[in-house]
Amino acid sequence: MTVLVTGTAGFIGYHLTKRLLEAGHQVIGIDNINDYPSPELKFARLNELGIARVDAELEENERYLKVVSDPYQAADKAHAIAVLTEWDEFKGYDYARIFDQMLKPAFIFDGRRLLDKNALKEQGFKVYTIGEL
């Protein structure tokens, strides 16, 4: 399975990515390596995941973890999206376009109750909102 993980270099994103890679899945990560708490810690986490800093900064490599900055590129041929962050920008993406690009069935795991579950379901996504029945 290929899973898009938001905030890959963050605390939760790193741990989820590690588990997914250990289970043999492929991960596409989005992270802008912000200053909190430190870029060094984030590059160290990516390094542990098998991505050297130079590769992360180049945004291209052939390993199981790929770090990109464009959400549509990130969703291309992904099986699932794991939203672990509360970034408002995720509310405004063109999910019809994202759905078309993903492999089917296309899953979204919303860990922050950020997205409109019913609208996504109408578009064809299999949506799991963590913390909601």
Ligand SMILES: NC(=O)c1ccc[n+]([C@@H]2O[C@H](COP(=O)([O-])OP(=O)(O)OC[C@H]3O[C@@H](n4cnc5c(N)ncnc54)[C@H](O)[C@@H]3O)[C@@H](O)[C@H]2O)c1
């Ligand atoms: N860690 C916890 O125990 C915990 C508990 C409850 C809730 N949360 C929530 O879960 C979410 C993730 O938590 P975390 O601890 O992994 O946070 P974190 O700060 O460690 O990770 C977030 C990652 O997202 C990246 N980022 C931030 N804004 C970005 C943007 N606009 N574009 C690209 N990358 C961006 C940062 O560089 C960082 O690596 C947060 O919303 C947090 O409030 C965390």
